[in-house]
Every structure is written in C-alpha cells, then in structure tokens.
Amino acid sequence: MGYICHLRGTVLEKTPAGIVLECGGVGYALTVPLSTFDRLPATGQEASLEIHHLVREDDQLLFGFASERERTFFRALLGITGIGPKLALAVLSGLTPGELATAIAEGDVRRLSSISGVGKKTAERIIVELKDKIDPLEAMALRGKERGEAEAPPALRDAILSLVALGNKPDDARAMVQAAFEKNPKATVQELIRLALRK
Numbered sequence: 001m002g003y004i005c006h007l008r009g010t011v012l013e014k015t016p017a018g019i020v021l022e023c024g025g026v027g028y029a030l031t032v033p034l035s036t037f038d039r040l041p042a043t044g045q046e047a048s049l050e051i052h053h054l055v056r057e058d059d060q061l062l063f064g065f066a067s068e069r070e071r072t073f074f075r076a077l078l079g080i081t082g083i084g085p086k087l088a089l090a091v092l093s094g095l096t097p098g099e100l101a102t103a104i105a106e107g108d109v110r111r112l113s114s115i116s117g118v119g120k121k122t123a124e125r126i127i128v129e130l131k132d133k134i135d136p137l138e139a140m141a142l143r144g145k146e147r148g149e150a151e152a153p154p155a156l157r158d159a160i161l162s163l164v165a166l167g168n169k170p171d172d173a174r175a176m177v178q179a180a181f182e183k184n185p186k187a188t189v190q191e192l193i194r195l196a197l198r199k
Contacts, residue, residue: 003053004028004062011047014040019064021047030064031085033074033092039066054085061085069097080129082122090117091126103127105134106169156181159192 007030009023018031019040030049032040041047049064050071063085065071070092077088094115095103103111104127112123156177163173173196180187180195187195 003055004051005053006049007051007062007064008046008048011040011043011045014043021049021064028062030062031089032064032066033070033089035070035092035096036064036066063089065092067097073097073100076130076133077126080125082125087117087122091115094118101134102170104130106171107131155187155189155192158189159196162189162193163196 176196
C-alpha cells in the first residue's frame with residue numbers, strides 16, 4: 001500500500017488546530033505542530049510540507065511538517081512507549097528541533113517536563129530512548145542555526161566536542177571555547193582546549 005510522504009499546494013485554511021492544503025484540486029486536512037504553523041505562508045499562498053501518513057484500522061491521519069528534521073523527531077517520539085501523535089505534536093509545539101535535541105543531549109528533564117502533557121517520567125523516557133541518537137555538537141549547531149548564528153570553525157567545533165566528551169555540558173563547553181577562541185582566533189584545537197580549561 002502506498003502512502004503520502006510529501007505535499008505541495010495552496011493553503012486553503014489555516015488554524016493552530018490544523019490546516020487544509022489543496023493539491024491538484026484535492027483538499028488534504030493536516031495536523032501540524034505550532035513550530036510548523038508559525039512558518040506557514042498566508043492563506044492562498046503555496047506551501048510545501050513533509051508528511052507523516054498514519055494509517056489505522058478505521059482511520060487515516062496526515063501530519064505536516066515544515067522540515068524533514070521535525071518529521072524525523074515526530075517519528076522518533078512515536079516510537080517511544082506511551083507517546084502518541086497528540087503528545088508528540090505537543091513536544092514539537094513546545095520546543096524547536098534544536099532545543100529538543102539539546103534538551104535530550106543534556107538530559108534536561110526539567111526542560112522537557114515543562115511542556116504541557118509531558119510529566120517527569122515521560123521526559124526521562126524520551127531522554128533514555130533518544131539520547132544515543134543525538135550528537136551533542138550537532139544539537140548545539142542546530143540550535144545555533146535556528147538562532148541565526150554563524151557556523152563554528154572546525155577547530156572551534158572540535159574543541160567543544162572534546163570538552164563535552166570530558167563531561168562538560170554543551171552550552172558550558174561552547175562558552176568556554178568561544179572565550180578562548182576570541183583571545184586567540186588562530187589557536188589549534190589543543191590550544192583552545194587548554195585555554196578553555198584554564199577558565
């Protein structure tokens with residue numbers, strides 16, 4: 001059986017509860033997280049969305065996402081016991097992909113449990129199930145990209161990753177290495193690590 005994985009069309013209706021996307025004369029009702037809703041164009045304009053097509057015995061549901069990364073997180077969340085589509089959407093509505101990746105990488109239970117519907121046990125389960133799939137440095141780079149920050153030079157990235165491997169939190173490691181880099185932009189990875197650790 002085939003399934004819908006991508007749709008491009010005109011936004012006919014648009015509310016936080018869901019949208020209707022007209023594609024080739026057919027209107028598709030899609031449920032979207034707030035992170036996607038905020039990035040949708042105005043009614044009457046064209047939108048392109050990645051789709052998760054959920055087929056049940058008595059129903060078919062379509063979920064739309066502004067990026068492949070959001071859809072990947074949605075599917076990963078659905079794979080966790082006790083998390084259904086509604087709660088997975090709530091997680092993606094409460095945190096951007098970069099914030100979610102960082103919270104998981106840092107084991108930040110408080111951040112995750114601050115999302116409506118996510119209790120402490122569910123937050124802990126999300127971290128346990130997904131932490132091995134998250135690269136702390138990639139999570140930090142993704143969050144930086146969402147904030148419009150420039151991509152870090154290779155030496156900077158490698159030094160941050162080394163400090164994270166030594167047990168520092170990604171945000172702390174980034175701040176330490178950034179301060180060292182500003183003092184000596186031509187420093188090697190090893191020099192940046194030494195300068196950062198002196199702090």
